[in-house]
Amino acid sequence: MNLPDYHFFPAPLWLITTLHILTLTLHFAAMNFMFGGIVVILFCKLQDKWQHPVVLQFVKLFPTAMAATVTLGVAPLLFVQLVYPQQIYSASIISGWFWLLIFVVAIISYYFLYAGSFSKTGGNKLGTYLTVALIGLLYISFVYSSVFSLAEHPTLMKTLYAGNQSGLIINSHIGSYIFRWLHMLLGAITVGGFFVGLLGRHDNRIFPVGKRFFLWGMIITMVIGVVYMFTFGEYLRAYMRSPAIWWLLVSFILSLASLHFFFKRRFVISGSMLFISLLGMVINRHIVRLIFLNEHYNPATIPVQPQWSVFIAFLLCFLLALGAVWYMLRMYFAPKHASSPR
Amino acid sequence: MNYPFWDVDIGYGILMPLIAVIHVFVSHFAIGGGLYIVVAETAARKAGDTMRLEFLQRLSKFFVLVSVVFGALTGVGIWFIIGLLNPGGTEVLIHNFVFGWASEWAFFVIEILAAIIYYYGWNKLSPREHLIVGWIYFVAAWMSLFIINGIITFMLTPGEWLTTGNFWDGFFNPTFWSSLVLRTGICISLAGLYALLVASRYPSSPFKAKTVRYNAIWGLAGLIVVFLSFFWYKNAIPGDVMAHLAETISMPFTAIDQLYVYSAILAVGFIVFGLFIPKTFHPVTGVILMIVGLLWFGAYEWFRESARKPYVISDYMYANAIAVADVESLQENGLLPSIAYRTGDDGADLYRRVCRTCHTMTGYRALKPKFDGTDVDFIAAIIRGMHAMKGNMPPFPGTEEESQLLAAHIYNQVDHRHIKTIYNFEGIELGRKVYEIRCGKCHVIGGYNDKTESLVDLSDEEYNDLLDMAGDLGEEMPDFTGDDTERQALIEYLKTLTEGGAQ
Numbered sequence: 086m087n088l089p090d091y092h093f094f095p096a097p098l099w100l101i102t103t104l105h106i107l108t109l110t111l112h113f114a115a116m117n118f119m120f121g122g123i124v125v126i127l128f129c130k131l132q133d134k135w136q137h138p139v140v141l142q143f144v145k146l147f148p149t150a151m152a153a154t155v156t157l158g159v160a161p162l163l164f165v166q167l168v169y170p171q172q173i174y175s176a177s178i179i180s181g182w183f184w185l186l187i188f189v190v191a192i193i194s195y196y197f198l199y200a201g202s203f204s205k206t207g208g209n210k211l212g213t214y215l216t217v218a219l220i221g222l223l224y225i226s227f228v229y230s231s232v233f234s235l236a237e238h239p240t241l242m243k244t245l246y247a248g249n250q251s252g253l254i255i256n257s258h259i260g261s262y263i264f265r266w267l268h269m270l271l272g273a274i275t276v277g278g279f280f281v282g283l284l285g286r287h288d289n290r291i292f293p294v295g296k297r298f299f300l301w302g303m304i305i306t307m308v309i310g311v312v313y314m315f316t317f318g319e320y321l322r323a324y325m326r327s328p329a330i331w332w333l334l335v336s337f338i339l340s341l342a343s344l345h346f347f348f349k350r351r352f353v354i355s356g357s358m359l360f361i362s363l364l365g366m367v368i369n370r371h372i373v374r375l376i377f378l379n380e381h382y383n384p385a386t387i388p389v390q391p392q393w394s395v396f397i398a399f400l401l402c403f404l405l406a407l408g409a410v411w412y413m414l415r416m417y418f419a420p421k422h423a424s425s426p427r
Numbered sequence: 428m429n430y431p432f433w434d435v436d437i438g439y440g441i442l443m444p445l446i447a448v449i450h451v452f453v454s455h456f457a458i459g460g461g462l463y464i465v466v467a468e469t470a471a472r473k474a475g476d477t478m479r480l481e482f483l484q485r486l487s488k489f490f491v492l493v494s495v496v497f498g499a500l501t502g503v504g505i506w507f508i509i510g511l512l513n514p515g516g517t518e519v520l521i522h523n524f525v526f527g528w529a530s531e532w533a534f535f536v537i538e539i540l541a542a543i544i545y546y547y548g549w550n551k552l553s554p555r556e557h558l559i560v561g562w563i564y565f566v567a568a569w570m571s572l573f574i575i576n577g578i579i580t581f582m583l584t585p586g587e588w589l590t591t592g593n594f595w596d597g598f599f600n601p602t603f604w605s606s607l608v609l610r611t612g613i614c615i616s617l618a619g620l621y622a623l624l625v626a627s628r629y630p631s632s633p634f635k636a637k638t639v640r641y642n643a644i645w646g647l648a649g650l651i652v653v654f655l656s657f658f659w660y661k662n663a664i665p666g667d668v669m670a671h672l673a674e675t676i677s678m679p680f681t682a683i684d685q686l687y688v689y690s691a692i693l694a695v696g697f698i699v700f701g702l703f704i705p706k707t708f709h710p711v712t713g714v715i716l717m718i719v720g721l722l723w724f725g726a727y728e729w730f731r732e733s734a735r736k737p738y739v740i741s742d743y744m745y746a747n748a749i750a751v752a753d754v755e756s757l758q759e760n761g762l763l764p765s766i767a768y769r770t771g772d773d774g775a776d777l778y779r780r781v782c783r784t785c786h787t788m789t790g791y792r793a794l795k796p797k798f799d800g801t802d803v804d805f806i807a808a809i810i811r812g813m814h815a816m817k818g819n820m821p822p823f824p825g826t827e828e829e830s831q832l833l834a835a836h837i838y839n840q841v842d843h844r845h846i847k848t849i850y851n852f853e854g855i856e857l858g859r860k861v862y863e864i865r866c867g868k869c870h871v872i873g874g875y876n877d878k879t880e881s882l883v884d885l886s887d888e889e890y891n892d893l894l895d896m897a898g899d900l901g902e903e904m905p906d907f908t909g910d911d912t913e914r915q916a917l918i919e920y921l922k923t924l925t926e927g928g929a930q
Contacts, residue, residue, distance in 0.1 A: 088743055088752045089592030091519045095526060104529075148496075149543055155499055156539045160532050162506065166517075167525045171429045174514035175768070181433045181511050188504035195496045242431070246768045250434035250779070252511070392526060395594045399526040399533070402570075406533035409563055410540055416556050417544050 094167070095392040098384055105164035106371060110364045112157040114276070117363075119150035119198075120226070121277015121298075123219050127212065129281075129294045135211050139285040144211060147198040147218070155191065168384045169236065169374075176236035179245050181252020183228045194221030227266055231255055234262035237377035264313035271309055272366070275302030279343075279359060283352050299347060303340055320376050329372035336365030428748075430514040431768035432779040438791020439512045439784055444732075446508050448725045450501035455724070456621050457494030457538075458568040459614030463622055463645055464490065464545075465561035472554050478634050484549050486625045491546040493621070495539055513784070515748030516739035523588075523597060524578050531574040537567035572610060580606045583735045584664060589742055605660035609653055613724060616649025616693070620720045623701065624713035636705040643701020650694055657686070657727075664734065668741070672734060675819045675875055682730035689723035737785075737821040745821040747784040754824050762825035774836025777829055781810075788840050798837055800846035801864060805908045807834035809868060812903025816868045817875040847912055858920025861913045869903065872924065879924050890918040 094101060122143050126134075134140055166173050177184040194217070201214035235242060235256040245254050256262060275298070282295025317324055324330065339362035346355035375383075435442070464483055471479035509517045521528070541564035548557050577598035581588065588597030622642040629635040661669070661683075672679050696716045700708055739746045749757065757765065766776055786792045798806050810830045814822040823830060842849050850860050862872075870878045885893070894914060898906035907914070 088589060088750070091522045093522060095522065095594075101525075152495055152499070152539050152543060155503065156532075156536050159503065159506075159535065160529060163521070163525060163528055163532065166510070167521050170514065170518045170521065171767075174510050174517070175430055177507070178431045178433045178511055178514065181435070185504075185507055185511060188500050188507055191503070192497060192500045195500065196492075199492060199496065243768060246431040247770045250432065250770060252433045252435060392594050395526040399530045402530040402533035406536045409537045409567070413540055413544050413560055413563065416552065416560070417548060 093388045093390040094384075095390060096396055097389055097391070098168070098387070100396075101164055101168060102371065105161050105168070106364070106367050108157060108164065109161035110360070110367045112154060112161055113273075113363055113367065114360060115150055115153035115157050117273040117276035118280050119147055119154055120219075120222050120270070121273040121275065121302075122150070122280055123147065123215050123222070123277070124274045125277045125281045125294065125298045127215050127219065129298070131290060131294060135208050137288075137291065139281070139288055139291045142284060143281070144201050144204075144215070147215075148195065148202050151195050151198050155195075169378075169382070172236035172239065172378065172382065173233075175239075175242050175246075176232045176256075178252060179235065179242055179254050180228065180232050180256065183255055184232055184252075187225050187228055190221045190224050194218040194225075197221070223270075226269060228255075230262045230266035230269065234258075234265060237374055239378075239381045261316055264309055264316055268306060268309045268313050271302055271306040272363075275299055275306050276359065276363070278302050279347060279356070282347065283356070286350065286352065296348070300344060303344055307337070307340075317373075320373075323376045323379070324373060327372050327376060329369045329376075332365045332369045332372070336362040336369065339365065428515075428762070428766045428780060430748075432783060433511050434779055434783065436787065436790065438787050440791055443508060443512055444725065444728065446501060446504045448721065448728055450498065450505050451728065452617070452721050452724055453493055453498040453501060455572075455610065455614045456617040457490075457498045457542075458565070458572055458611075459616070459618030459645075459649065460486075460490050460494065460621055461542075461561070461565035461568045462615065463618035465558060465565055467641070468561060469558060472558070479638070482626065482629070482634075482638060486622060487546045487549070489621070489625055491542055495542050499535075499539065513739055513746075513748055515750075516744055519740060519744060520578060520582075523594060524581075527574055527578055527594070527598060531571045534567045534571040534574070538564060538571060541567060569611070569614075572614070573607060576607050576610060577603055579731075582740050583731060584668075585741055585743060601665065602660055602663045605656055605663045609656040609660050609727075612649045612652025612654075612656055613727070614649070616646050616653060617720060617724070619643060619646030619649060619697070620717055623708065624710070624717055627708050627710040627713035631706045633706075635708070639701055639705035639708045643697040643705070646697040646701065647694065650690060650697070653727075654690060668734070672736075672819070675817055676733065676736060678733035678736070679730050682726050682733060685726040686723065686730065689719055689726055692719050693723055736819040745824075747781055747821065747824075749780075749821065749824045754822055757824040758822075758826065760826075762829055772836075773829075774832045774839075777825065777833040778836050781823065781825070781833060782837075788837075794837060795841050797864065797868070799842040799864075800844060800849050801838075801841070802908050803831065803834045803838045805865065805905050806837050807831045808898070808905030810834055812869070812905070815876075815901075815903040817871055845910070845912070847916075852916075854916060855920050855923060857913075858916035858918070861909060861917045862920055865905075865907065865909060865913075865917070882921050883924050885921070887918060890921055894918075 126140055126143050131137060131140070197214045197218040201211050201218070204211055204214065235245075235258075238258070238261070241256075241258060245257065248254070278295050278298025278300075280295070282292050282299055285291025285295055314324070315321065339358045343355045343358035343362060346352075346358065349355075464487060467479065468483050470476075471483065541560050544552075545557065545560045545564055548560060552560065577600070580602040581597045581600050584601040585597055586600040587593070588600065619642045622645065623639060626635060626638045626642055629638070693716065696712070696719065700712050700716075735741055735746075737745050738751075739748065742751060744750050753765075762777060762780060763769075763773055766780060769776055782794065786794050788795045798809075807827075807830045809816070810823050810833055811827065812823075813820045825833070846860055846864065847853070847857055850857070852860050870876050872879055882893075891914070893900075894907040894917070897904055909917070
């Protein structure tokens with residue numbers, strides 16, 4: 086019997102890549118809100134911080150932001166595994182235990198965010214809950230950076246695996262991803278600053294906090310981003326000649342413009358620019374991966390056997406999801422009458 | 428063989444269920460619980476039962492904490508673990524079903540948001556709006572089951588997909604509908620179980636009695652659906668698969684027996700503690716029933732997984748991620764050249780690729796006791812004929828030379844003393860052990876591939892001749908490589924056999 090071959094993409098690569106980039110950007114937006122928000126709340130200097138209504142509002146929102154981060158993270162993980170299975174699975178196997186621990190740590194962080202959200206005592210206890218959650222998120226982000234960076238270095242993967250097969254190896258070329266990791270973290274803190282400023286726009290104690298984190302976060306993120314770029318080594322030339330550099334430039338300009346409009350308190354424009362700038366950075370990241378893998382793997386060589394009927398089914402489900410989300414959010418945030426539901 | 432192999436001391440057969448069973452236990456509750464809560468809320472609102480509404484609000488907090496956090500993240504955990512344990516199998520699934528999974532994700536988004544809004548909406552939404560969100564939650568959650576059910580059942584019964592490669596043929600495979608009904612029954616039953624646990628914390632009162640009884644009825648209703656649909660499900664598995672299983676492997680049937688036992692315990696628990704003495708339903712009883720429920724669901728999953736042996740995708744890819752279509756070529760050209768991640772120790776690389784998915788040396792499904800006291804040639808011959816062994820084993824996907832390399836790797840880790848010394852046996856007892864180690868892997872007396880008939884009433888000379896030419900008796904038969912002590916003990920034992928397999 087001729088068994089079906091599975092080395093194919095069920096849709097054109099551009100379509101899968103678009104889906105991946107879009108969903109990954111949404112994931113990052115939610116993650117930045119949560120991670121950046123926690124950092125800003127924890128490290129801002131504010132009198133009676135744990136009694137401040139905007140701070141408490143953030144604390145209440147964090148579990149939902151975590152839910153959004155996890156939910157929106159599933160789709161890009163799915164698409165990236167479809168296109169780069171050999172790279173992603175291999176890297177995660179080499180760091181198997183660290184990788185597997187991610188979901189356990191995420192559960193712990195999640196519960197601590199809920200503990201903070203349900204806490205009625207406030208005070209230092211809230212700080213402790215958020216700190217524990219933050220440590221967990223730092224771990225997760227570090228392992229992600231390490232594994233995804235390792236996935237772009239097939240030769241290194243083989244060398245590391247030959248030395249140890251137990252899954253207790255963490256990417257030893259820390260210089261190649263430490264700045265990538267820091268860039269992600271600082272970017273998240275920058276976006277966190279934006280959201281703190283946005284939610285605290287009517288409060289003259291909170292808004293400057295958000296503004297400060299947004300401004301300084303962005304400056305440091307850009308510096309770290311440039312340093313990260315110079316760790317590309319032999320790939321830097323290819324990077325400079327690729328469309329990535331244009332996306333980088335667009336993101337850079339949009340970020341500064343976003344800052345400008347934020348200072349002018351034009352939050353919708355500022356937020357939109359920030360989101361597009363994030364999208365540009367995700368595209369940039371995607372191109373960097375292609376450059377790094379160029380000698381070993383080109384996804385464009387994988388044959389396409391479109392499953393259009395299934396794709397249409399997915400599209401319908403996706404539109405249904407968008408409709409349901411809009412419907413429920415509108416219902417939830419609509420002004421309510423005074424009468425109690427019960 | 429494009430992936431490295433994660434060589435952990437824990438057997439894959441333990442790691443996978445550890446995460447998967449816990450996840451499905453929570454995720455099925457997340458579906459059944461959605462139906463339970465919205466039906467109960469409708470009834471409570473109609474009756475103006477505020478106590479019950481308070482109970483449901485409390486249940487919904489538990490529900491969000493368990494399903495949205497633990498359920499969702501253990502689901503991510505499954506993604507992680509399948510990629511670690513069987514990247515090859517996961518790759519096949521992802522290439523074929525990515526848009527199925529993406530559709531499931533769309534419902535997952537609805538489900539998570541609806542669960543959060545439902546919980547936070549108790550005091551914010553109107554009753555009507557609250558119920559609408561509850562129904563949206565349940566439908567989205569059940570739809571995600573609908574989709575994932577197609578992928579899970581595909582792995583056991585890919586059906587027409589094997590010839591057409593068509594997504595829909597694989598998705599709506601022979602066990603799709605029966606499994607969907609069965610899993611829906613599990614969801615309903617688990618909703619009753621979880622609600623019982625929450626209700627158990629209430630002080631004894633008529634309200635508690637009423638709530639416990641109501642929850643027990645859910646548990647029982649689900650159990651009845653599961654019981655009936657399980658027969659449908661079992662019958663939907665192609666007859667030749669079940670017949671082959673019956674001949675070669677006891678695991679799925681042990682799992683079925685356990686499923687019946689746990690079902691009976693649950694039924695008795697629901698009836699006695701839920702219907703007869705509901706007022707005194709204690710949290711300990713709730714916890715015990717939850718544990719039985721976990722074992723019950725685990726037994727079903729165990730049946731499903733073991734019935735698939737030796738495949739990860741039936742008739743398409745073996746559990747060790749060797750594609751059925753590749754076996755012949757690997758036997759001709761060798762497995763080693765196809766392994767992308769080599770360590771410099773060829774025997775160890777072969778061991779990981781061929782055996783380690785299902786076996787460890789000393790722990791889970793240990794190989795060491797199977798080969799203690801034997802020799803390289805014997806082990807190599809067994810490896811080459813492993814497809815003929817009991818337990819539904821895949822064929823060896825390598826060359827003869829590779830079987831020797833693998834055998835040498837295994838031999839280095841087994842006990843090299845004489846079988847007699849290792850087990851401290853003499854005479855017939857020793858012979859029985861020799862039979863178990865050297866013959867019993869493929870010929871079970873009174874069981875799989877029984878050859879007792881041809882072994883009874885022979886003379887010493889005939890037994891000796893038989894052992895001398897053992898390797899010529901069949902392609903998969905190893906030579907008898909034991910020494911004289913083993914040989915004499917084995918003959919003594921064979922003489923005790925009688926026709927029909929009885930000793």
